[in-house]
Amino acid sequence: MAASTASHLSPPRFYVRPRSPHPPLRRSRFSPVRAAKLEAVLSIGTHLIPHPRKAASGGEDAFFANSDAGGVFAIADGVSGWAEKNVNPALFSRELMRNSSNFLNDEEVNGDPQILLMKAQAATSSIGSATVIIAVLEKTGTLKIASVGDCGLKVIRKGQVMFSISPQEHYFDCPYQISSEAVGQTYQDALVCSVNLMDGDMIVSGSDGLFDNIFDQEIISIISESSGVDEAAKALAELARKHSVDVTFDSPYSMEARSKQDQLAHWCTNFITVGGKMDDITVVVAQVKTVAIPEDEGGDVEELKGNEQGIAVAVASAEQNEE
Amino acid sequence: MAASTASHLSPPRFYVRPRSPHPPLRRSRFSPVRAAKLEAVLSIGTHLIPHPRKAASGGEDAFFANSDAGGVFAIADGVSGWAEKNVNPALFSRELMRNSSNFLNDEEVNGDPQILLMKAQAATSSIGSATVIIAVLEKTGTLKIASVGDCGLKVIRKGQVMFSISPQEHYFDCPYQISSEAVGQTYQDALVCSVNLMDGDMIVSGSDGLFDNIFDQEIISIISESSGVDEAAKALAELARKHSVDVTFDSPYSMEARSKQDQLAHWCTNFITVGGKMDDITVVVAQVKTVAIPEDEGGDVEELKGNEQGIAVAVASAEQNEE
Numbered sequence: 001m002a003a004s005t006a007s008h009l010s011p012p013r014f015y016v017r018p019r020s021p022h023p024p025l026r027r028s029r030f031s032p033v034r035a036a037k038l039e040a041v042l043s044i045g046t047h048l049i050p051h052p053r054k055a056a057s058g059g060e061d062a063f064f065a066n067s068d069a070g071g072v073f074a075i076a077d078g079v080s081g082w083a084e085k086n087v088n089p090a091l092f093s094r095e096l097m098r099n100s101s102n103f104l105n106d107e108e109v110n111g112d113p114q115i116l117l118m119k120a121q122a123a124t125s126s127i128g129s130a131t132v133i134i135a136v137l138e139k140t141g142t143l144k145i146a147s148v149g150d151c152g153l154k155v156i157r158k159g160q161v162m163f164s165i166s167p168q169e170h171y172f173d174c175p176y177q178i179s180s181e182a183v184g185q186t187y188q189d190a191l192v193c194s195v196n197l198m199d200g201d202m203i204v205s206g207s208d209g210l211f212d213n214i215f216d217q218e219i220i221s222i223i224s225e226s227s228g229v230d231e232a233a234k235a236l237a238e239l240a241r242k243h244s245v246d247v248t249f250d251s252p253y254s255m256e257a258r259s260k261q262d263q264l265a266h267w268c269t270n271f272i273t274v275g276g277k278m279d280d281i282t283v284v285v286a287q288v289k290t291v292a293i294p295e296d297e298g299g300d301v302e303e304l305k306g307n308e309q310g311i312a313v314a315v316a317s318a319e320q321n322e323e
Numbered sequence: 324m325a326a327s328t329a330s331h332l333s334p335p336r337f338y339v340r341p342r343s344p345h346p347p348l349r350r351s352r353f354s355p356v357r358a359a360k361l362e363a364v365l366s367i368g369t370h371l372i373p374h375p376r377k378a379a380s381g382g383e384d385a386f387f388a389n390s391d392a393g394g395v396f397a398i399a400d401g402v403s404g405w406a407e408k409n410v411n412p413a414l415f416s417r418e419l420m421r422n423s424s425n426f427l428n429d430e431e432v433n434g435d436p437q438i439l440l441m442k443a444q445a446a447t448s449s450i451g452s453a454t455v456i457i458a459v460l461e462k463t464g465t466l467k468i469a470s471v472g473d474c475g476l477k478v479i480r481k482g483q484v485m486f487s488i489s490p491q492e493h494y495f496d497c498p499y500q501i502s503s504e505a506v507g508q509t510y511q512d513a514l515v516c517s518v519n520l521m522d523g524d525m526i527v528s529g530s531d532g533l534f535d536n537i538f539d540q541e542i543i544s545i546i547s548e549s550s551g552v553d554e555a556a557k558a559l560a561e562l563a564r565k566h567s568v569d570v571t572f573d574s575p576y577s578m579e580a581r582s583k584q585d586q587l588a589h590w591c592t593n594f595i596t597v598g599g600k601m602d603d604i605t606v607v608v609a610q611v612k613t614v615a616i617p618e619d620e621g622g623d624v625e626e627l628k629g630n631e632q633g634i635a636v637a638v639a640s641a642e643q644n645e646e
Contacts (some may be wrong), residue, residue, distance in 0.1 A: 060496035114519075162489050162514055169483070191485055196437075 004262040040069025040141040040197060045229030046281045051209075052245065057311040059280035060090040061207050062097040064277040068103060070137035073306070075151050076130040077175050079206040089141040092128025092180060099123045099147045100134060109134050113146035118187035121178050129179035130256050133165075133205060141288065144241045145189040149175035152211040155195060156202040156223055161216050163195045167208070177207070203286040204236065209279030212253035213240040223285070233285040244276035330620040360616050363520065365394025365609040368552030370560040372604045373434035374532075375568065382603035384462060384530050385420040393460035396607045397423050398474050398504040402500050413635040415451025416505060422446045426457040434459050436469035441510035444501050449453060452502035456488075456528060462518045462541040464611065469513040472498035476528040477539070478518060479546055484539050486518045490531070498531070526609040529560065532602030536563040546608070556608040563606070567599035578602040 020310035044067070050059025061080030066073075078093035099120035103109055109116045113134035131149025138144065145153060168176040168191060176185045197203075201265035202223050204210075218239060243249045258273045367390070383401030388394075401416035422443035426432055432439045436457035454472025461467065468476060473490035490500040491514060499508045520526075525546050536646025541562060549555035566572045581596045 160489075160491065162491055163516060164489060166483075166485050166487060168485055192519040193486060194517050 006060045022097070027162045035314050037293050038199075039139040039293055040070055040137055041067065041289050041291055042073075042137050042286040043289055044071060044073055044202070044231050044284060044286045045231070045233035046073075046282075046284050047230075047279070049237050049241045051278055051280050053278075054280065055092065057088075060093055060113070061209070061280040061282040061284050063088070063181040063284065064097050064101045065284060065286075066101065069102060070139050071132070071286060072104060072136045073286065074132065074204065075092050075205060075208075075282050075284060076132045076178075077151060077206055077280065077282070078316070079129045079131070081220060082128045087127050089128055089130075091126040092124060093130040093132075094130060095124050095126045096120050096130055096178065113144050113145065114152070114192050116188050117178070117190060119150070119176045121187060124180060127180045129177040129181070131175050131185050131208070132178050134236075135203070135205065137197070137286075141290075142194050143197050143203065144192075144194045146187065146192050148178050148187075148190045150208045150211075151206065151207070151248040153203065153205040154219065155197065156204065156220060157198065157200075159220060159222070159224065165191060165193065172257065180308040199289045201288040202232075203284070203288070204232075205284040205286075206236070206240075207280060207282040209244065209281035210236065210240045212250050212277045212279065213243040213249075213281070214254060220277055226285075229287050233256055236285065237281050237283045240281045244278050244281065247275040249276045250274060251276045289299050329627060331516065342566040345354060345554050349622075361522075362462040363460055363522075363528070363617055364390065364394055364612050364614055365396075365460050366552050366612055367394060367607060367609045368554070368556040369608075370553075370556040370606045372397050372560050372564045374601055374603050376601075377603065380411075380413065383416055384532070384603040384605040385413070385417040386605050387424045387609065388607060388609075389424065391524045393462050394609060395427060395457070396528065397455065397457040397460045398528060398530055398605050398607060399455040399501075400455055400472070400603065400605070401476060401534070402452045402454070405451050410450050414450055414633075415447060416453040416455075418447050418449045419443050419453055419455060419501065434461060434467065436467050437510050437513055440469050440471070440501070440513060444510060447503060450503045451576065452500040452504070452507050454498050454531070455501050458526070458528065460520070460609075464613075465517050466520050466526065467515075467517045469510070469515050471501050471508050471510075471513045473534075473535040474529065474607070475531070475572045476526065477542065478520065479525040479527065479543060480521065480523075482540065482543060482547060484543070488514060488516065491573040495580065522611055522613045524611040525555075526607070527555075528607040528609075528613070529559070530605040531606035532600070533559065533563045533606050535600045535602065536566040536572075536574050536604070540577060549608075552608045552610050556606045559608065560604050560606045563604045567601050570598040572599045573597060574599045 017303060029044065044065045046063060046065055048061055048063065054060065058230040060080060061075065063073065063075045065073040074097055076093035076096045078089035080089050082089040085279060087147050103116055109119060117132065117134055131151050131181055133145065133147040133151035133153060136144045147165055148168065149155070150169060152167065153165050154161050170176065176189055178185055204219055204223065219236065222235045222239065223232055226235055238320045241252055250301060253276070254274050353554065367388045369386060369388055370598055371384055371386065382399065383403060386396065386398045388396040397420055398421045399416035402414035403412050405412040426439055426442045429442060436459050439459055440455065454474050456470040456474035456476060459467045460474060466508060468488060470476070470488055471491065473492060475490065476488050477484050478486040493499065499512055502506060525541055527546065537559065542559065545558045545562065546555055549558055566574055576599070577597050615621065
């Protein structure tokens with residue numbers, strides 16, 4: 001009886017043209033960027049809003065974005081606990097991003113984000129630790145990712161999240177972290193993955209200050225309503241900021257905290273179970289575009305379609321756009 | 324004030340040795356399989372339980388698993404709506420898996436799951452459609468994945484889901500599907516991604532009948548408690564089956580249905596908002612192992628460490644292990 005009822009109520013999974021006024025987009029709108037004579041590039045927008053009480057110092061997040069070789073971006077979130085040891089948590093994350101930018105064209109790195117992370121960490125001299133994500137787009141359209149901790153990255157295609165990476169943590173709210181100390185993680189602990197992108201795909205990446213305070217459906221809505229990557233990055237950061245200071249907002253962070261009360265109990269009895277989570281908020285929004293290569297040339301770009309802004313952003317932290 | 328309160332309650336994100344009796348596992352327990360002289364292989368277990376009312380016909384899921392070239396597995400879920408057109412939905416999914424197995428060593432395929440899918444679909448003659456996932460492990464430890472629709476795949480490392488793929492759907496419960504008809508998707512619509520695996524990583528893949536009826540924490544528990552991949556696959560399938568016929572179980576499927584009532588309204592007013600979802604349930608569990616290659620040889624396997632079962636499973640559907 002139960003089975004019959006459940007089955008009767010099950011909707012058809014068979015694909016017929018929908019009666020909805022919003023039919024699903026067809027694949028013909030998106031050409032795989034692997035097609036001959038096309039190369040993939042990223043149009044990148046960024047926005048960083050520091051934790052309200054860290055505005056004067058610029059916060060502890062850092063990032064860089066660069067249009068070289070298709071497009072590269074990285075985010076590091078300095079672990080704030082170092083302040084208890086009288087260490088400025090921003091120093092390590094900023095140095096890690098500076099090093100990542102410096103080693104970008106290193107021969108040994110050769111477009112591999114995990115090797116880039118290895119070299120960037122090895123070159124740090126600051127004390128501290130940070131979560132970090134590095135993403136490199138190959139000309140073929142493959143986005144290569146190395147991530148340690150809980151910086152996030154999602155790919156939105158045809159109005160849905162079609163790829164996202166999972167955070168790594170020791171226990172709730174204690175993420176894996178690249179560290180100056182032996183107790184931390186290294187590039188070898190990174191989640192290393194890749195995803196083949198298509199023309200028009202949107203990438204949304206950020207520190208946990210973004211993803212702790214905003215839901216996927218909000219991200220999709222903002223992406224669909226924004227006219228460009230800069231506008232989208234700013235709108236995402238501002239909505240996350242708004243939620244982060246709203247003690248009544250049932251945020252992704254507070255929902256997860258409630259679901260992990262058993263993990264929390266041993267070190268904190270006053271955990272957040274409702275409200276946003278105040279934090280530094282870094283957002284990178286990148287759109288995949290294809291550029292046409294002349295058939296009789298070796299690789300020079302003939303035409304740049306819709307790449308509304310060539311990005312060559314240096315290492316940055318919060319000084320650029322604090323509210 | 325709100326900000327201050329929230330901040331005060333925020334737990335430290337700084338990693339110190341935990342006071343928990345269950346300290347986080349250290350990376351030294353896992354060697355990257357990219358190390359010289361080591362090659363990655365999969366130990367694979369499978370289990371399929373058909374929909375209770377389709378037991379006699381074996382259901383509409385099909386799969387194959389093969390130990391060639393490290394390890395390959397694939398799952399296809401025949402779309403049941405074809406029965407309304409007097410077409411047996413199992414024919415297409417079974418043919419797709421048979422073709423995938425046949426083309427596995429095709430030179431053009433060369434270990435690329437998306438090309439394998441292209442050739443397998445092109446060779447079908449049956450009418451129908453199916454969701455499908457194909458995963459191929461390279462000797463370097465990179466798992467290459469092509470997926471169309473809502474078959475799932477998760478990688479579990481150190482007791483947490485560290486990678487998972489997102490389902491693609493036109494609207495709720497209407498997944499992307501490889502089809503004999505022009506209205507369906509092709510290999511070009513596939514989510515194509517890869518993830519670098521480590522020795523000991525566990526892969527859990529399945530048709531939506533698994534992931535609609537079981538939560539991540541249940542998967543992690545079963546994986547940690549099982550003595551091998553066969554036992555884990557069977558236990559996962561049986562728990563999903565138990566939940567699928569439990570009209571009181573608040574399943575992932577019913578929770579998602581509630582969250583997407585706006586999408587459901589236009590074609591069904593009696594959608595499931597509580598209970599499991601009866602379906603064919605296919606489970607593949609694979610463990611990553613490393614094999615040592617002699618330093619002075621070109622690639623012959625010298626030693627197989629802990630690969631408790633060499634798998635060379637042909638195309639299979641449900642006849643093998645119906646309850």
